[in-house]
């Protein structure tokens with residue numbers, strides 16, 4: 001019986017990871033530790049909330065005393081750490097929130113894991129007992145730590161870190177901390193760096209769910225700059241499956257890139273989304289293209305992310321199971337079937353907040 005804490009399990013990616021672990025680890029207790037900030041929502045997990053191997057604990061990773069209580073209660077064998085501030089635009093207007101959660105919050109978790117996993121007095125100097133896989137700190141990170149690519153090339157696991165936004169710098173710092181605890185204290189760790197995710201439960205501040213929401217409401221689709229910025233997109237369930245497989249099968253001390261081999265320029269992606277949505281809504285082809293609105297660019301906008309997941313594919317046989325067309329279709333269907341979820345999460349005034357920062361400044 002293993003006790004596995006998943007931090008940020010009420011968030012977008014976190015909820016899919018929790019589901020994957022709850023369904024596939026019946027003999028482990030899955031502890032969803034989440035502060036329920038604006039992007040965390042237990043409605044994301046109603047289908048598994050009554051499973052006997054699932055439990056929720058409200059705690060904030062920036063508050064060590066709250067974390068300690070959860071550690072004392074469950075004495076975890078593993079941490080899968082996803083809790084993070086994740087929206088690049090928010091990091092530009094409020095960097096300290098990102099430093100606090102992503103850097104200090106990760107350090108708080110590492111310190112507690114180090115303390116709890118080295119209690120055995122036979123294991124001095126911070127070394128971990130016996131089979132190092134008895135314990136595991138799995139850190140879920142982003143491809144943005146590698147910086148921005150030109151028109152060609154891919155991020156590899158040994159690409160030098162070159163983060164450009166306060167968000168990516170905070171994630172890079174947390175990756176470095178995890179590796180430093182591995183090097184200094186023998187903390188068994190794994191890190192994975194993934195490209196852009198999309199799918200059900202995606203908070204509508206990010207490009208795809210924002211555009212789905214705005215098409216449904218006849219609102220402008222804000223395209224930053226010239227729209228030629230490029231991202232690699234992966235269906236969130238495929239990311240969750242990759243994390244689960246790496247958690248179970250990979251060696252500690254390793255890093256894995258995860259991606260979809262699926263690059264899109266933002267404007268082409270939005271047009272593809274419009275194509276599928278107009279068809280599903282019974283609109284004439286191209287109807288929603290009138291909503292496309294070019295707005296002021298994101299400051300320091302990374303031109304292109306492209307990630308090579310060959311290591312993960314070669315070592316563990318993982319590859320995406322869902323094509324982009326299929327994944328986008330499933331995502332749109334989910335939003336159409338869950339309008340109440342969308343209404344609930346958009347009732348805070350975040351869109352107005354961002355509108356005041358960037359929108360309506362056409363170029």
Ligand SMILES: Cc1cn([C@H]2C[C@H](O)[C@@H](COP(=O)(O)OP(=O)(O)O[C@H]3O[C@H](C)C(=O)[C@H](O)[C@H]3O)O2)c(=O)[nH]c1=O
Nearest residue numbers: 086087088142143195196205206207222223224229266
């Ligand atoms: C919200 C928005 C975005 N954009 C552009 C900005 C980006 O070039 C692209 C995607 O933006 P989004 O904010 O959805 O995601 P990224 O900034 O690429 O970052 C995301 O993917 C990485 C891997 C993470 O690690 C982040 O946590 C995650 O938020 O669309 C627009 O043009 N208009 C908009 O209204």
